[in-house]
Amino acid sequence: MSVHTLEIDGRMVTALEGETILAAAEDAGIFIPKLCAVEGLSAPGACRLCMVEIAGQNKLRAACLTRAAEGMVVRTETSALREQRKLLVELLLAEGNHVCSVCVVNGYCELQSLAAALDVDHVRFTPRYPARTIDLSHERFGLDHNRCILCTRCVRACDEIEGAHTLDVAGRGRTARIITDLAEPWGHSESCTGCGKCVRTCPTGALFLKNKPAAEMKKDSGFIRQIIAARREKIWI
Amino acid sequence: MTPQILARAREAEQDRQSRLRDRILCCTVAGCLSSGAGAVRRSLEQEVERQGLGGAVEIAGTGCMGLCGDGPLIRSSKRDLIYSKVAPGHAPAVIAGAHPAMTADHPFYKGQRRLVLANSGRADPERIRDYIAAGGYEALLQAVTRMTPDEIISVIRRSGLRGRGGAGYPAGLKWELVARQKSPVKYVVCNADEGDPGAFMNRSVLEGDPHRVLEGMVIAGRAVGAQQGFIYARGESPLAIERLQTAIGQARNERLCGERIFDTSFNFRIDLRIGAGAYVCGEETALIASIEGGRGQPRPRPPYPPESGLWGAPTLINNVETFANVPAIVANGAEWFSKIGAPASPGTKIFALAGRVARTGLVEVPVGTSLQTIIEDIGGGVPEGYEFKAAQTGGPAGGCIPASALGVPMDYDSLPAIGTMMGSGGLIVMDSSTCMVDIARFFMEFCMEESCGKCVPCRAGTVQMHSILERITRGEGDPRDIARLMELADLLQNTSACGLGIAAPNPVISTLRYFREEYESHIHARRCPAARCRMHGEAAA
Ligand SMILES: Cc1cc2nc3c(=O)[nH]c(=O)nc-3n(C[C@H](O)[C@H](O)[C@H](O)COP(=O)(O)O)c2cc1C
Numbered sequence: 082m083s084v085h086t087l088e089i090d091g092r093m094v095t096a097l098e099g100e101t102i103l104a105a106a107e108d109a110g111i112f113i114p115k116l117c118a119v120e121g122l123s124a125p126g127a128c129r130l131c132m133v134e135i136a137g138q139n140k141l142r143a144a145c146l147t148r149a150a151e152g153m154v155v156r157t158e159t160s161a162l163r164e165q166r167k168l169l170v171e172l173l174l175a176e177g178n179h180v181c182s183v184c185v186v187n188g189y190c191e192l193q194s195l196a197a198a199l200d201v202d203h204v205r206f207t208p209r210y211p212a213r214t215i216d217l218s219h220e221r222f223g224l225d226h227n228r229c230i231l232c233t234r235c236v237r238a239c240d241e242i243e244g245a246h247t248l249d250v251a252g253r254g255r256t257a258r259i260i261t262d263l264a265e266p267w268g269h270s271e272s273c274t275g276c277g278k279c280v281r282t283c284p285t286g287a288l289f290l291k292n293k294p295a296a297e298m299k300k301d302s303g304f305i306r307q308i309i310a311a312r313r314e315k316i317w318i
Numbered sequence: 319m320t321p322q323i324l325a326r327a328r329e330a331e332q333d334r335q336s337r338l339r340d341r342i343l344c345c346t347v348a349g350c351l352s353s354g355a356g357a358v359r360r361s362l363e364q365e366v367e368r369q370g371l372g373g374a375v376e377i378a379g380t381g382c383m384g385l386c387g388d389g390p391l392i393r394s395s396k397r398d399l400i401y402s403k404v405a406p407g408h409a410p411a412v413i414a415g416a417h418p419a420m421t422a423d424h425p426f427y428k429g430q431r432r433l434v435l436a437n438s439g440r441a442d443p444e445r446i447r448d449y450i451a452a453g454g455y456e457a458l459l460q461a462v463t464r465m466t467p468d469e470i471i472s473v474i475r476r477s478g479l480r481g482r483g484g485a486g487y488p489a490g491l492k493w494e495l496v497a498r499q500k501s502p503v504k505y506v507v508c509n510a511d512e513g514d515p516g517a518f519m520n521r522s523v524l525e526g527d528p529h530r531v532l533e534g535m536v537i538a539g540r541a542v543g544a545q546q547g548f549i550y551a552r553g554e555s556p557l558a559i560e561r562l563q564t565a566i567g568q569a570r571n572e573r574l575c576g577e578r579i580f581d582t583s584f585n586f587r588i589d590l591r592i593g594a595g596a597y598v599c600g601e602e603t604a605l606i607a608s609i610e611g612g613r614g615q616p617r618p619r620p621p622y623p624p625e626s627g628l629w630g631a632p633t634l635i636n637n638v639e640t641f642a643n644v645p646a647i648v649a650n651g652a653e654w655f656s657k658i659g660a661p662a663s664p665g666t667k668i669f670a671l672a673g674r675v676a677r678t679g680l681v682e683v684p685v686g687t688s689l690q691t692i693i694e695d696i697g698g699g700v701p702e703g704y705e706f707k708a709a710q711t712g713g714p715a716g717g718c719i720p721a722s723a724l725g726v727p728m729d730y731d732s733l734p735a736i737g738t739m740m741g742s743g744g745l746i747v748m749d750s751s752t753c754m755v756d757i758a759r760f761f762m763e764f765c766m767e768e769s770c771g772k773c774v775p776c777r778a779g780t781v782q783m784h785s786i787l788e789r790i791t792r793g794e795g796d797p798r799d800i801a802r803l804m805e806l807a808d809l810l811q812n813t814s815a816c817g818l819g820i821a822a823p824n825p826v827i828s829t830l831r832y833f834r835e836e837y838e839s840h841i842h843a844r845r846c847p848a849a850r851c852r853m854h855g856e857a858a859a
C-alpha cells in the first residue's frame with residue numbers, strides 16, 4: 082500500500098493511500114473539530130466544522146471527505162477557519178433547545194466542549210426555541226429532539242454497524258428530524274434490537290439511557306472502531 | 319425502423335400535411351390550457367365538423383408559442399399567422415382567416431431564434447409522425463448508423479454547447495468523461511426537475527416537443543456507451559409526464575429507443591422517474607439518490623457522477639434543454655451551432671420572461687443577447703407609467719441586474735461578472751413597486767424551505783438569514799444586521815455542502831451590492847422606499 086507525505090499545520094504527516102486528511106491528522110495528534118464524522122462510519126460531510134485550507138485550492142475542503150495526497154499543504158487552524166467554526170457552533174446552539182444544566186451529558190457533551198474550545202461565550206443569533214418533542218416510548222432509551230444536532234451518527238451506527246436501520250431522517254431543512262421505523266414511537270419499533278449503539282455514538286444528550294440523572298452520562302464513540310477491528314480480526318468467531 | 323422507413327414516414331406525413339387546406343395548431347401546454355385552450359380547440363373541431371371541412375382543415379395540438387401572457391395561442395400553418403387571446407366564439411373567424419393575427423415579424427418573434435422550440439407552434443407533441451415530418455430522428459439515424467461514438471462526442475465538443483441546467487458546464491467535456499470510463503454499465507439521466515419558482519422552460523419543452531429530448535438522450539447514450547436512460551421529472555407536471563410517456567411508447571414502437579435501434583445492435587431504454595418536487599432533487603447527486611430510492615439529499619462530490627453516479631456506475635446528467643439541443647447539432651454540424659450566440663457560449667437559451675413587461679412568456683434568444691433587447695424589443699418594454707428598477711435572473715441562486723447594467727449580454731460569463739447567473743432561465747422584470755429587501759427575503763425563504771437539512775450552514779444559516787431579513791422588512795432591523803447578513807453569506811458560500819447552500823446568499827449579496835440604500839432606509843429610517851413592507855407600528859394601508 083502506498084503512503085503519502087503531506088504537511089498539516091507545518092508538520093510532516095504520513096497518510097495511507099485513500100486515507101482522509103482528517104484521519105491522517107488525527108493519527109499525527111492534530112485534532113480538527115468535527116461533530117458528524119466518526120471513525121468506522123461513513124462520512125456524510127454534514128457538520129462542516131472540519132473544513133480546512135489546502136494550498137493552491139481556492140475552496141475550503143471538508144477534511145473528513147478529502148483524501149490526503151502527496152505534497153498537500155493543509156492548514157486546519159487559521160483565524161478565518163476558527164471564526165467560521167464559531168459561527169457554525171453558534172448556529173447549532175441557536176437552532177435547538179440546549180439547556181446544559183439539566184442535560185444528562187452535561188460535562189461530557191461534544192457540542193458543549195467544542196463550544197468551550199472555540200471560546201463561544203455567547204450566541205449572536207436569535208434562538209429559535211423550536212417546539213420539539215421527546216420520545217420516551219422505548220424501554221431503556223430516550224430521544225430528546227430538543228438536543229439533536231442532526232449529525233446522523235446514530236442513523237449510521239444503526240445502519241452500518243448494527244444493520245438494523247431503525248433510525249433515519251424525515252422531513253427537510255429546519256423540520257428535519259430523526260425518526261424510528263416509519264416515524265412510529267421508538268417503543269413500537271420492530272427493527273430496533275436494543276443494542277444501544279446509537280446512544281453511545283450520539284455526541285449530545287439527544288439520545289440517552291433512561292436511568293441516568295443529569296450530568297452523569299459519558300459517551301464514547303470509539304467503541305465503533307473496536308467493533309470494526311474485532312470483526313476484521315474475527316475475534317468473535 | 320430502418321432508414322428507408324424513416325424517410326418514407328417523413329415524406330408521407332409532409333405530403334399529407336401539404337395537401338390540407340389548413341392545419342390549425344392549438345397550444346396544448348400548461349399555460350394556454352389554463353387560459354382555456356382546451357375549449358378553444360374543441361370549438362375549432364366542432365366548427366370544422368359543422369362546415370364539413372373534415373378532410374381539408376385539421377385541428378391539432380402544438381407546443382408553446384411563447385406569448386403565454388396573451389394565451390390561448392393558435393397558429394394557422396398555411397397562413398403562418400398566430401392568433402392570441404382566442405376564445406371559443408372566435409372559431410369561425412380563425413378558420414376563415416379573418417381573426418386579427420400576428421405574423422412572424424412581430425417584434426416578439428423578430429429578436430428570437432427558436433432552435434429548441436423550433437417545433438413548438440408547428441408540430442403536435444402527441445404525434446411522432448409530426449416530429450418525424452419536421453426532420454426528427456434524422457440526427458439519431460446519423461449518430462447510430464454513420465457516426466462512431468467518438469465522432470458524436472467530437473461534434474458536441476466542437477459545437478461549444480454548455481449545459482443549460484444553470485452552471486454552463488461544457489457538455490462535450492462531460493460526455494467525454496463518461497465515455498472514457500471503462501464500465502459495462504453506464505447511465506444517461508435527463509434532469510427535468512426544474513424547480514425554481516416561476517420557471518417553466520423545461521416543462522414547456524417536454525410538453526411541447528418531448529421527442530426532441532428523447533432523441534438527444536438516445537444520441538447521448540450511443541455516444542457515452544450507455545444502454546439505459548432515466549428522465550427525472552416532477553410529479554407536479556402531470557402533463558409533461560403524460561406527454562413523455564406517450565412519446566416513449568411511440569418511440570419504442572418505432573424502435574427509435576429500446577431494443578435494436580435502427581436495426582443495429584444498439585439498445586437504449588428510457589424510463590421515467592417521478593420526483594415529489596423537492597428543489598434540492600435537481601442537484602445531481604440528490605437526484606441520483608432519489609432515483610435509487612433513497613432520501614433526496616446531496617452526496618459528497620467527488621466522486622462526480624461521470625465517474626460514479628447511479629448505483630455507482632458512470633452517469634451522464636444533463637438538463638432537458640441541453641439534450642434538446644443535441645439533435646440539431648448532430649444534424650447540422652458543430653460549426654453551424656458554434657456560430658449562433660456568443661463565441662464562448664454558443665446556441666440559444668430559453669428564458670421565462672415575467673413580471674412588469676408588456677409581453678410575458680417564453681422567449682428563446684441567441685446566448686449573449688442583451689437584457690435590454692429581451693426586455694424592450696421582445697418583451698415590449700416596461701408598460702407606461704412604470705419604471706424599470708431591476709431584473710432578477712437565476713432564481714434563488716441568482717441575483718438582480720440594475721438599470722445601469724441593462725446592456726449586459728445574457729451569457730454564462732457576463733452575468734456572474736455582475737453578480738448574478740444565467741441559472742435555468744428565469745427572468746423577472748421588476749419596477750419601483752418592488753422592494754429589493756423583500757425580494758431577498760422571498761428567495762431566502764425559498765432556500766430555507768427547500769434546504770435538505772443535511773449540513774449546518776445551510777439548514778440553520780438560511781433560517782437565521784431569513785429571520786434577519788424578515789426583521790428588516792418589518793421595520794425592526796438593527797444597524798448591525800447588514801454586517802451579520804454578510805458574515806452569514808460568507809459562511810454559507812464557504813462551507814455549504816451543495817449548490818443550494820452555496821448559492822442561497824446570492825440574492826442577498828446582489829441586492830446589497832446594488833440596492834444597499836434600501837436596506838439602510840428600512841433599518842435606519844424605518845421606511846420601505848417601495849412602500850411595500852409594512853413597518854412595525856405602521857397602520858394598515
Ligand atoms: C439546488 C440545486 C438545484 C438544481 N436544480 C436543477 C434543475 O432543476 N434542473 C437542472 O437541469 N439542473 C439543476 N441543477 C444543476 C444540476 O446539479 C446539474 O448541474 C445539471 O443538471 C447538469 O446539467 P447540464 O450540464 O446540462 O446543465 C441544480 C443544482 C442545485 C445545486
Ligand code: SF4
Pocket residue numbers: 228229230231232233234235236259279282283284285287288
Ligand atoms: S440523536 Fe444524536 S446522534 Fe442522532 S442525529 Fe441527533 S445528535 Fe446526532
Ligand code: SF4
Pocket residue numbers: 598615616768769770771772773774776777814815816817818819820
Ligand atoms: S447545502 Fe443545504 S441542500 Fe445542500 S446538502 Fe447542505 S443542507 Fe442540504
